[in-house]
Amino acid sequence: MHFIGLLAVLIALPILGILCAWFGLDAEGLDALRQQAETVLPGYLATSGWLALMVTLGVVVVGGATAVTVSLFEFRGRRWFSWALLLPMAMPAYVSAYAYTDFLQYAGVVQSTLRGWFPGFRMEVRGLPGAICMFVLTLYPYAYLLARNALSERGTHLMEAARMLGAPLSERIVRVALPLARPALAAGAALALMETLADYGVSAYFGLTTFTTGIYKAWVVLDDRLAAAQYASLLLLFVTVLLWLERREQGRMRFAATRGGRGHDGAEARLPVLSRAQTALAWLVCGLPVVLGFVLPVAILLRLWWSEAGQGMGFDVGRYAGWVWNSFRFGGMAALAAIVLALALCFALRSGGLPRLQAALLRLTARLAGMGYAIPGSVIAVGILLPVAWLQSLWPGAGLGVLLTASSLGVIYAYLVRFTAVAVQSVESGYTRIPASLDEAARSLGSSRAVIAWRVHMPLLWRSLAVAALMVFVDVVKELPATLLLRPFDTDTLAVIAHNLARDERLGEAALPALSIVLVGLAPVLLVMRALDGKRSQPLQNAAPPA
Template identity: 55%
Template structure:
């Protein structure tokens, strides 16, 4: 009994790691004072409506864009066969490797008024003035988000269509349905829940963004939270703004959960014979060219062109690049990523093991809380961590609580665990799903139980899943910007923070080096994912 109580206490502490940031944000409404009320009143009369409308408009355009691009690409590579399809199947995942704010820097460097494209056009044709629309705008931000986030829709829609669409379309063809009707009446309805789930994930990333919106000067809710905190120096007003963003994220989560429930109805496989006989429709002529072009455009816009734009400064003048400090920035990023990944995998293993051994209400609640963090924007996590620390500092000035959160790496690692614990937990739980329960019974009969069961029986079977979980968390930490920028200690700049600061100071050429380093690191999960998806077609 004492051992079980100790385990329950440990689980509650782990749940508190995620609960404290959210509770800190919600409790801000209990700290209402005249100053924060005046700030919110002023913001409501000036910029708050703009924040809401801009965020709503941006999310609407991004939702339509990722749904269209992701669905078209998934349908093309799943339902049709054309030259280059095999290459495009994995190439369409490449934008996952590049952070959205890095794409924003790359397009700005190349397309701005003083960039090489407009400069070359003016010099070649004797033109003057601005020749292209301003890239730092709402349409520019929507372009960046659409072509970096569409893989969420592409992955889920491709999985949904690959399960049953091919042989159902074959059955429709045998019944005399033309190709257009087979697509609109058979394939697309099967993919609709998957598309909705992918759009929800893309919207959560858009709402959580700070780098693109701040750099482009887009007045979104995320940017407004940071302005209230840092520019107006009122953490209570920032937390109260964060509750609005948190409510929107909760709504998106509800919609995503509904889509996932509906997704179950389209993932059951048909008979093996039917699936084996169904083949993608072979395209020829201009139809094959159109399918190839439709799939090539997102790869160019979301990965190839941004990387090419960033490589240009490296080839132009190597002396301008901060090579001497690059090693320190890389070391800081790798250190934070390694520590966070190790802790996240260790906690995920313990939670998944407890869930397998005793899935009671406490365990299920903690696991659900741990999975919530990935949907919480970095701005909300920062406010939720610093607000309780500030209250504790005021109540007990002698306690060094604020120093431990803002003066060491504890605070930023805490934020990483809240944000990315779900990534590690999902990977470990998927590994556990492949281990039969009878194996545990056999191990207990041989005298192995408790943590010995985890160490001696489960761990050898979970090693690959744990390594994959660690790599995913590591890459996410390397690319994370908002929490790192606010919570990092002095002299602990990371590649993501430095890339943002250099780009903000209009030193886009110098920002290319840390940005490319982030792209190289981001290639790791893309390679793993593409190897997983490259299976023989049935």
């Protein structure tokens, strides 16, 4: 049980470190805070607010439209679109930003062509509208996936019932499909919004003044720890509210899904077949996000890489291998540590029978571990560095700062705080498929808790553990702000080097590490596709008359 208590402290330490920074606020700190409120804070609030609002609207519109089209109608190519719409999940928003900046820059092919048709035409890619588009194109799959699951459970039957009652197609969508998908869309939008607020790469590359860029600037550029902690605490408060809203909507979504997805007779409802004109519109609705969110950015990056390779400009196999090794090393270490922590926590939750105080501590630890994924990496990094700086001031010879920043310990710690939640969710899912009767039978034969965990649970959990390790590994490879703040000196990962090269306008050199990140990110997307492919779509011959 001491292990669980230590785990709770380690996970909570970054959050406590940020909140405790307010207790040391003196007159000088208050004056600095007042100056920030008059200068930079309004800009951070305005930019972050507009970004959050517009990304939410875009994710809801794109995710809802694609989910309704794929879930409730039959048309040629529907099954292919059902999984292709998930491909942009493999594309980090900052990688998409690098690709589109080269494609749409002033001297690029697109603007040059448009200026030939419309003299004086000019379009600025780097700005708030461009950032909104990048986030919407890469984050809409959150809303699409959740809304599709909600509609697949009950939407077809309710839409069929409304059609039999004489409701036109538009009324069926507005009054049946969208209200049914609303909790799922809200939950997906909340997840996308948390990813947006946690982003550093797009905001920094496009020169936006968001809270995440403010945290990095205050800590690294201005060396103002108090300001960094204040920005981080405000962002943490906003993310906590979003997390509460997301959990509330997830609860509503599960309630809507428990009432069954089949008719009273157990027969599957039939999907209405779209006409040729309607099929063309469905292809446009579903194809545009796939092309703009995945196909086109990958094509641009491949062209950049091919052009760079063709010119023979400085591709160093050794340096690239070093970036790959650092990314894989961090990812492997974090994945191994995360599944060990998740196993310990989930086994303790499953075993039960603890005193009230220990059970409360266990539930608190589980809740803290679940919050980690919603906390931006920059907030976690500042929350780790602040207590270390305070302890370093108390014991200058202890070398705590060197231990965390000159080795891999600090960055692995940040990854664990943020991504242990991913492993916990996967292991919990695996445990739900293990009957409690197996534990009781093993205990009746005299097996200890350790023997039960090793000889009963582990052989049945290996698939869940593999999925958990893969998900944590991919998230670590894509993580940028925490890695930038905590990585050891002269230790660059694929995400860091892609950001640094793109920032220096060396987009051709940034293309290969960016493509490598996308390739790694495809792994969990393929897992989701395989899971969805297990639920066979309705065959065309069983479809209903045209809508």
